Amino acid sequence: MARTKEVIHKINLAIVVTTFSTFDKLELDLIDELKKSTDVIVVFNKNDIDVIDKEKENTIKQKGISFISLSCTTGNNIEELRKLLVQTGSKIHVENSTIIGDLIKQGDVVMLVVPIDLGAPKGRLILPQVQVIRDILDNDAVAVTVKERELVHAMAELKKPPALVICDSQVILKVSGDVPDSIPLTTFSILFSRLKGDFKEFVNGTRHIDKLKDGDRVLIMEACTHHAQSDDIGRVKIPRWIRQYTGKNLEFDTVAGPYMDKDLLKYNLIISCGACMINRKEMLSRIDSSRTVSIPITNYGMAISFTQGVFERVVKPFKEL
């Protein structure tokens, strides 16, 4: 039960598997708690050896919760459960439905600048880049993908300037020099902080970098425990850039994976990773934590653009501001 409660803040659908004979106050309390933040389905298993309890069925019904009685042994009603899962799942609003649909229109040419460095996976693109290309196609627009070195050449091949340029945060300095001010420019990280997180909260948190003082503590918050490289973005590059930009004597700590709200209290700023390994709900729960303890929060992409002096330009394309 402890492990169940630990994951409530990150799930989008809970399936409570029980039987009519064992269903009791424990299950009822759990369902009430789950209901507050997620969809719930109750599965009464073992209907080949257990008897239907109409009273318990009614209790569930009154709560407006879907339920099904089935048997894993005989396979009875398993197909019905599948249908119920699909039906419930298709109504769950997991992520925002479009990444850049509100920023572009049909026929627009969107330029994506994708550096191929040692960190890039062999023979692939990273998922956020693929998702943006797909979203451009879904919006009846044209995706032009280049490395930063070919960007100027690629723009020269177009009859009109692109409607939008999106680049990796790590090359924003070079790209912002190559792309005329009249062309809207942003980064993949900033696009995804709308999708996974709270854009305005992050923008406000980013501006707090200017208010950091000597001796302040910054928490680098990573979603997963990945294998850190020698020039790790969270552990090495971002602390270096923020120290250089602010000129302040700051202390940086890193937390990877789960953490406790009370551990956040000693920090003056939280910088979260892009959260590629966690879902929107878990990211929002992290932002809630920082809000609870009143600590500004931003993410890698915005912090990088800020320290490179291009922050106002890369958030300009967004109507949220």
Added chain:
Amino acid sequence: MARTKEVIHKINLAIVVTTFSTFDKLELDLIDELKKSTDVIVVFNKNDIDVIDKEKENTIKQKGISFISLSCTTGNNIEELRKLLVQTGSKIHVENSTIIGDLIKQGDVVMLVVPIDLGAPKGRLILPQVQVIRDILDNDAVAVTVKERELVHAMAELKKPPALVICDSQVILKVSGDVPDSIPLTTFSILFSRLKGDFKEFVNGTRHIDKLKDGDRVLIMEACTHHAQSDDIGRVKIPRWIRQYTGKNLEFDTVAGPYMDKDLLKYNLIISCGACMINRKEMLSRIDSSRTVSIPITNYGMAISFTQGVFERVVKPFKEL
């Protein structure tokens, strides 16, 4: 041991885990068989409770095989095994190193036409499309990705015609109409039949479609047992297109997953899927099977282009012919 022998034709590296005390003729014979077609590493486990046998070490050494003595219990030498794996693995030539590197040059604009139909994965692109975009970037060129509906518009946005257009086989008829004959055009399937398979063998096999006679049998060979859709490409569309094109009364069978060489004998043509789930080595072994029994072999992409009357155009960009 039977299951080990079953996979020899598709693996690129064999790790034989044994101990000094148990290593005997069985292991030696296996190593000799593995050596014929793959790299081999021998791991002597349990070095915390087993003693090193210099004689057995020498036998392995004389065969030119790498080996290591370690303990999974204490963790001794595990890191060394990792290094040995990386070192051996980096020398294995698994797939051709470039997809279109020989077809384009630095700065070229390559147009990719990607239909977004019901079969497309939600919010993504399929892997071959991503791999081609990456290969374009690796060759210092520019990748323009569009749906088939925006293709004409996208070409009009360019100052010069693209150096190459690559489209999904299923839209080749529309795309070949939209792209002037002066612009080289091919399909993703045909590109990948160079990477995963024997291009010339497939081209020859494709032309055999013209020689099919009434009563001939065609084998549709799928690499995996995927969940077939109602308008399944292998089971429904390709048989229909080939019947329409040839006007012959043909019989089609489908085999999904492993098969026996002798089962191929009754067929006049084999049409293989794109093999996205198997590696080059396994695909080449399938082509060898068809060669052994002297049956022409082609793949989905080439067969589709052939039945749509655009085959000679889509193989023209390749110097192999």
